[in-house]
Amino acid sequence: MKRTEPFEMYQPTSLKEASRLLKEKGPGGRFLAGGTDLVIAMKEKGLVPKYVVDLKRLPGLTGIHENKDGRITIGALTTMREIETSPVLTKKYPFLCQSAAEVGSIQIRNRATVGGNMSNATPSADVAPSLIALQAKTTIASAAGERTVALEEFFRGPGQNVMSTDEILTEVTIPKTSSRLVGEYIKFSPREMMDLAYVGVAVVYTLGEKEKTCEAVHIVLGAVAPTPIRAKKAEDALEGQILSEALAEKVGALAAEEAKPISDVRSSAEYRRAMVGAMTKRALLNAAVGPAKSWVERRDRRY
């Protein structure tokens, strides 16, 4: 790993100051959160920022809060490890904890933030599919004010999102959900750890009270399009139906049709498409069974 070129470093203590720095100092600046993407880009991929604005001294951007109205807010600087081990998330959305647990190694998860994972906008970002399936919203702030964007609308392409250079992602909010909501995230990656998803599939649905029909179905695919995408035809095929293995297979096949994968060093497009089908079927059936109780069980039911 080579040494970085010299750059100016700022450590603002307010959102306005951080945003103003990017506006006043002009092009070539970058925000810094955990640094697990930015520092690698600087040391290994030739990125030379003119200046870096560290977000870690900004107040109020960390932590997971359950609001009285049932919404859950996750501060942008919350680490993957905090999401993975959060008691409130483990109870309500174990598949979201699971998606954070899939990121890199424990050392990476102790630094990597959810805000960085979203802002970096890698199509394979592990936490994005589960959050989109939960219909999460992002709050974006700058010196000019604040706006809210649905996470589903946040990504624009590989490495691109809706934020302008002086905007900061401050939090991700999960709206109130039904107590009958179930879900699953499967990262398909042949190597056990430390590789990006070849395919990521998050499914979320609510089980009908009496007949166990699947309602409010959300199926989100990662790493098989320029951004995470919803498989809407697949969702429609399951909506209002009682899940069976045959139906899960059919829904998986529809999701595979909706994927737009590319071939690259990790996998051919054909293989990715086939795995979307298999993983969507498995995720739907796993969600119905309930969360895995251990890391070993979680790993075993992936394949």
Ligand SMILES: Cc1cc2nc3c(=O)[nH]c(=O)nc-3n(C[C@H](O)[C@H](O)[C@H](O)COP(=O)(O)OP(=O)(O)OC[C@H]3O[C@@H](n4cnc5c(N)ncnc54)[C@H](O)[C@@H]3O)c2cc1C
């Ligand atoms: C060895 C290794 C393994 C990894 N494995 C995985 C994996 O399995 N799955 C996975 O999804 N990712 C993986 N990653 C990628 C990385 O850990 C995540 O994307 C991480 O969540 C990025 O967060 P960060 O806080 O480190 O971001 P940083 O590196 O600090 O920032 C990333 C980018 O986002 C911008 N940014 C950060 N925070 C904000 C904000 N709040 N508002 C506006 N812009 C912001 C920065 O300017 C920068 O451009 C891996 C990385 C490494 C080094």
